[in-house]
Amino acid sequence: MLFDFPEIPQTTKARVRGLAERGRLPQSILLTGGSEKLREKCALDLAGAVVCDNKNNGAPCGRCPACKKLKAGSHPDVIPVRPEKDRKNVSVAAVRELVLDRLYVAPNEAPDKVYIFYTAGELSPLIQNTLLKTIEEPPPYVMFLLLSEQRDTLLTTVISRVTEFTLGDVLSAERKNKAEEIAGIALGVAKALARGSEYDLMVSTAPLTKNRALMKKTAEKLILYLRDAAAYGQSEPLGGSDEAAVMLHAAFTLPQLYSLKDTLEQLASFAAANANENLLQTLFSSRLFEAKQIKDRSETAGR
Ligand SMILES: [Zn+2]
Structure with a gap:
């Protein structure tokens, strides 16, 4: 058969x-x-x-x-x-x-x-x-x-x-390693964002250079972290990292979290399209940093 x-x-x-x-x-x-x-x-x-x-x-x-x-x-x-x-x-x-x-x-x-x-x-x-x-x-x-x-x-x-x-949903060792790699990169990016360090953001996104698939997955993981941070204490975390959720929850206001999430959604769709792989990583870190800064400024101005 x-x-x-x-x-x-x-x-x-x-x-x-x-x-x-x-x-x-x-x-x-x-x-x-x-x-x-x-x-x-x-x-x-x-x-x-x-x-x-x-x-x-x-x-x-x-x-x-x-x-x-x-x-x-x-x-x-x-x-x-x-x-x-x-x-x-x-x-x-x-x-x-x-x-x-x-x-x-x-x-x-x-x-x-x-x-x-x-x-x-x-x-x-x-x-x-x-x-x-x-x-x-x-x-x-x-x-x-x-x-x-x-x-x-x-x-x-x-x-x-x-x-x-x-053929089924067997989680191969290879795929498990990949999932851990993605979670690791996403956590690094979350830390860099929480710290507000552009340099850390460049370093933590370095593995995404010329790798559209990895960038898309990392963006998707970060979106889950941001969603968890926004709903912190109200619902079960979906991203599988309490550390990331706690950190982002402490570092950002709700509007900031949503704005970062929007930026990541755009970046994920850039990565899914045939965007230039050489530019993606730079785009990834600079867009995120911008999104964060703009929000920082408007927060200060509003006070
Ligand atoms: Zn035969």
């Missing part, structure tokens, strides 16, 4: 199996959630459902020559797209060479060919845009499998052109 792994939600299993049985698997599929291993196993499952010579209700047999080649990683019609050695990300050149230039070359052995993007969530916006038309309307004998831990690291235009299967 396809997707025969206990951690996958029943609804996903039923959807995938139903489509495969009727021979109606979509041509552009996004696999999200679960661990990296699980996403890879499911991708091979789907590739098997395409290349296997001896399918049973749409599921690969695991024993025929095609299935054996797939397992050995040597099936000519299953093409992995991964970052080249010593590179963090897939290059535009590689995408052209592996995918776009050979797209209209018919499959070698199987009825269809399958491209597996192992790090789809980390593809640059440029590459995602380059692939857009192809993903929307692949040649009839092509299947695209995009693997990503989270859907929101992909462009919305890409997401709207694929069928997503969620």
Whole structure:
């Protein structure tokens, strides 16, 4: 059976199996959630459902020559797209060479060919845009499998052109580390703001340089801290850091907290759009500092 792994939600299993049985698997599929291993196993499952010579209700047999080649990683019609050695990300050149230039070359052995993007969530916006038309309307004998831990690291235009299967909400060690990293940076920024130090703000936001995804997540975390600070003592904290909430609550008035929250919402949407990554960190710290100063001045003037 396809997707025969206990951690996958029943609804996903039923959807995938139903489509495969009727021979109606979509041509552009996004696999999200679960661990990296699980996403890879499911991708091979789907590739098997395409290349296997001896399918049973749409599921690969695991024993025929095609299935054996797939397992050995040597099936000519299953093409992995991964970052080249010593590179963090897939290059535009590689995408052209592996995918776009050979797209209209018919499959070698199987009825269809399958491209597996192992790090789809980390593809640059440029590459995602380059692939857009192809993903929307692949040649009839092509299947695209995009693997990503989270859907929101992909462009919305890409997401709207694929069928997503969620493999569950397993909190991988990697993701847990990431969550801790984000909380750490957000706490540093909160401290710098409470202290009113522009220098500390620059230092604490330094890890956000050229990292749109991290900046967006940090801004979202800070918004939660500010919300917690504004509602301090009245409701359960949502941000998971009492320290940040207490500190911000003590340092700022309610209007200041709301103004900072507005600024962060703007910054989060800047980061989500394709804003220049080089400028984002500078923008992040200077905007926050400005928002704080303007409020400081109006407070003093009002007294
Ligand atoms: Zn087979």
